Amino acid sequence: MEFYQYDRWDNPIGPIAGILAARHRQEAGGENSLTLTTIGPLAKGDRIVWCDEGTWREHVANEPSATRDEDGVVSYETYCEDALAELFRDKVDEKRIRSGTATQGLTAVLEQTRWSLGTVTVTGSRTKSFYHCSVGESLQSIAETWGGEVYSSFAADERGITRRYVNFVGAMGSRSTHKRFEYRKDLLSVKRTVSADDVYTAMRGYGKGEAVGDDEWGRRITFADINSGKDYLADASALARWGRPDDKGGKAHAYGTAIFEDCEDAAELKELTQQALDDAKEPKVAYECKVLDLKGLGRSWEGVGTGDSVQVIDTAFNPALRLEARIMALDRNLLEPADVDVSIGNIRNDIGSEYAAQAAKINALQRRSASWDVAAYTPSSYINQIIDGLNKQFDAGMSYVYQSPEQGIIVGSVPLDPMSGKPTRLPAS
Incomplete structure (x- = not known):
């Protein structure tokens, strides 16, 4: 097996000589890495092209290291990442897919890159926004939103890699190997x-926060209106196996919560929540x-x-x-x-238990983010009304001004201490 080396600008260097060890690891929808041990060094950013039983692959040298043994012999080990990882250095400013397909989402985020759309078998319509993120992060988000696995593929000739493709399928591999x-x-x-993940027998589903209203600040949409008033879906067979005692001789559901930040349609939200329940109702x-x-x-x-x-x-x-x-x-x-x-x-453990606390914090932030969304989209006229009202109240009384190089200018409705700038009597506004 031969490995061909190119510099970071795709200029050919030649076959890599003196390979002592070569290991390839590929996960379904995850890591695709090549680790080479050689007698000569590889430079960070070098591209490694090789043919794997008729399939061309490209990896990028990302973590070179050198080791000298007791006999004074130096060897070089280089961890090489999938060339697809370069998309984490390409940016997406702002894209929005409304009730669109995965193909539309992929086409939008790959638009300014040198990668082409390859095989796409995932179906279904989703709503998704991409805002000030990398293309790589957008691909991860597409995989989570539409459900599937992303992988790279390549076309090559005597010059090296000629085309780079992003593929998105429901599941990599063959279903009929026997x-x-x-x-x-x-x-x-x-x-x-x-x-160690919890098993849930019922799942609540929440979408994007509703528009500003007198009594609906930050409230998330649900599918209760199309689900007999219930904002959750339940599974009877899962309840029988994984429910908990209800202290009445029966069984109570174990509820989970699924939040879909970009979902604005109740029917789509119900479908997504069902998928989340199906994924969580068995260990x-x-x-x-x-x-x-x-x-x-x-x-x-x-x-x-x-x-x-x-x-x-x-x-x-x-x-x-x-x-x-x-x-x-x-x-x-x-x-x-x-x-x-x-x-x-049937699972791939790509996040260890040490991240569980971080995940819990992220979920807590997600539950509160609807109110932040409301604040972000509050009309400027509404904000101006609040400012005008405060100004009128302020203008109704005297104003006291204090200024210092350290604290700048402070304006208050009560006298201020000349040394600290703090109010000398209450109430202060």
Whole structure:
């Protein structure tokens, strides 16, 4: 396998010689990295182009390091990120998609970049705003809003990469591989982990804050008007399995809350809330499997790719483990094809538990942001009325002025202390 080096301006440098180790990791809708260990250095920003079984890939050297061992030999290890990451350095000033498709959203945010729209299979209409953010952040937001996975692909010729594509699909990989990992065959070990995320049997859904009104400051829209007066959706089967005792001999729902900042339509909000409930009404389970890559031993029909659906059968568990799952990540030694780490499951843990507190704070801020939205969109005429009213009250009495280099000019309706600038009697206005 050859790796071709280009400088940050896409000028060819040549094949990379003296590769001691090469490892590629790809997650479904997530990390796509290449780590090279070489006898010579790579510069930060260099582009690495290589062909992966007929698929062209491009990575960018992002974190070079050099190590000298006890014998005085220096080796160089370079972590290279997906070239798609350059979109986190491209900007989006202001774009708004109203009841539009994912294709429209992608086209809008990629408009000023050198990337083209590739395969898009995600359907549905959503409303989404992009304001003073990076293109990369916009792609993440599109994946969350429309639901799907983003990945890069490339076209190349003898000159190097000729086209760069952003693809957006419901799920990467194949749904019909018929691949089975089995105990005593190619399934070496299994670790089963149940996520710490809460399970909800009912989900409240809230959209964008309503317009300014006498009694509706910051109130978020709901779908109660089209859902028999209820601002939540519930699942009876989830209640039977995951509800909590209600102290009356029955079961009570475990309520979750989903907030969709850009949603302004009740029907769309209900659909989004149903999706959130479907995702939260069962515990998420991940399986980390160590497998023997039979493809690397010459059995090409045993190969799998990132995102593929597979079966896992382990009779060492009691009862036997039989499940349908996805290849969530492949970590491959490119110089030794049989050395592969496979992560199998229905979730991808990309945020550790140490971020749980931060997530809670973010959710709290989201719940309060509707009132901030109202303030941001309050008509200037309304603000001017308030200012005029205050000025009239102020002008009705005497004004006392205090000035200092440290505190500037202070105007009050009561006498001010000449040293501190504070009121000498109350009430002060």
